[in-house]
Amino acid sequence: MPNTILSCIWQRRLRPLFIALAVFSASPMPAQAALQIRVDEGVTQPIPIAIPDFLASPQGRDIAGVVRADLERSGLFRSLNQQSFIEKIADINVPPRFGDWRTIQAQGLVTGQAAMQPDGRLRVDFRLWDIFGELQMVGLQYTTTPENWRRIAHLVSDAIYERITGEKGYFDTRIVFIAETGPKLQRRKRLAVMDQDGANPVFLTQGDYLVLTPRFNPTAQMIAYMSYIQDKPRVYLFDLETGRQEVLGNFPNMTFSPRFSPDGKSVVMALENNGNSDIYVMDLATRTSRRLTNDPGIDTAPSFSPDGKQITFESNRGGSQQVYVMNADGSNVHRISFGAGKNGTPVWSPRGDLIAFTKISDTFHVGVMRPDGSGERMLTSGWQDEGPTWAPNGRVIMFTRTLEARGNSQGGSQVWSIDITGKNERRVLSPGDASDPAWSPLIQ
């Protein structure tokens, strides 16, 4: 009987265990597993990139210069000094000697050439090389009239920026702004437009009438702005292609703070009536308008979300100037800014992830927050920083910085830009004082 029990235990319990142990000990040891490490800290610094002068024509040097300036101004790239280059590019159709470029710490290389064609047009080719991967990342060719060489340079910059950062560039864009000239008590304000790098400034109005709050149509080269023509404050449209202007709607009272919808087919704006202002939307095709808010408080500065389903605006309906969000039909109004001070001039990012706004507390700030009001961050601080406008890729913000007149400093208004990371704050060059910038979409 005991033998039977022992046999049973051996059969059922111990033998499988011994067999398993024997098999395990006889099997080869697994190979050494890969070491796992988690890198959760790093640096944020510009990528070193080499951009030799483009070959073959005097424009080649100028084009490379504009590309270098564009990429450096973004704060994401550092253009390496040409004196440090070991290899002199002689033919852009031959792969570069990658080792030579690694030696000078380049992580990207742009080679290009610009040549006049028999038909009098300018042809520009360029290639972007990954120095470590030793492969071409992008290669494009452009043909245009020679006087358009700056646009070609901006297009090259956009292509490089997009390939390396993963988002669309913003270099082939323009800025519309209010150019301010003349003595302080007799200020002349003119509507002006220039390239995003400050080149090619053009005045659109003569300064006979006050102009304010220009805004770009996101789908066309068209501007909406407010002007006091014949002492009537109205919203006007300005077609940059044709130079044609027209008043938007025939409202009996003041209309102001216009902004286009994402599809460019309608304009949302504020309409004043007996000291109260509310938000209206107007269809540009039918010129019919619809009221969106109806509140005794002052509602103004509306801005669409990029999907066109929501509108952010500022209102003092709660007792102080704050940022609100509502559906595009005017329903579901709710406040999203609760920080200290007043908050206004909200502008929805074209990327949709953030709303830029002006904060007025002990000083002025341009900040960003998520559309639900969370994640508020102040990007700038100044005596009077206000009026943010987004680059079409939602990565950079321009704003007006007014300087205090103090001592020998006469003060004045300037346009500045800042990255949404809060880095790379730079002044945007403009002819004279400038304020109220609005960023265009990418030029089609």
Place this chain on the structure above:
Amino acid sequence: MLTTRSFIGSGTLHVSIIVAASIAWPHTFEFPDDPTPVVPVELVTNVADETNIAPTIEKPPEPETPPPPPVQAQAPEPPPPPAEVAPTEPEKKPPPPPKEETKVATAPPPPPMPRRKPKPEPQQQFSVDSVLALLDKRTPPKPPAPKEQAPIAERTVQGIGDRNALTVDVKDALLAQMRECWNVPVGAPNPEQLIVQVRVFLAQDGSLAQPPQLEPQTRTAAAANPYMRTAAEAALRAVNVCEPYRQLPVAKYDAWREIVMTFDPSKMVR
């Protein structure tokens, strides 16, 4: 009578003993507060045969000959002209020219790419600076000493699992180096979600044994999302920029010959 005297004597003695005891007893158990200090004793063996030897200072010997007079600066002889060398680069066929398009937008075909060659041994590069240095008669400045990589101490750390004694030093060294090389893509939307995994193969001298590879899930995500592709390329650049990985202990090569690095930007974008 005798009994009475005996009692008186005995009582007197008892009383005196009790009085003496009552005075002396409380002090009997008083111990000093300070315990006896432990005196360290160093056991010295192999004592030298001679001790307390007066120190002697040897003066450096006087130079027997005065230093040579300064030599007048002379222009160096020009270097011989470079010999003609046959080109070593193989002939490369240029690719067909890109097709012309109005306004833009074609990608010219990439030129034929040579396969990545093994990295050549570091050679002395010709530089204008070195030639100028020959002409310069001032005392040449010393070249900056190469950065000393702090050797990792052999420790007797015991542990289990991921943080065991074999890998803890290696991980610390790798992380310290990668922090300086990884350019975090903080401007993308939802950057905290752009987590990238790269598999790295190292040679024993700390160089990359082969190009770093994206892990399959990262490769898939990068193909679908341009922001993810940017994050993946930033991670690959970091691995390349950090090469060589010289702080790693050769004795533990088996522990770091293959590494999976996870790049997690969430901490950087809070």
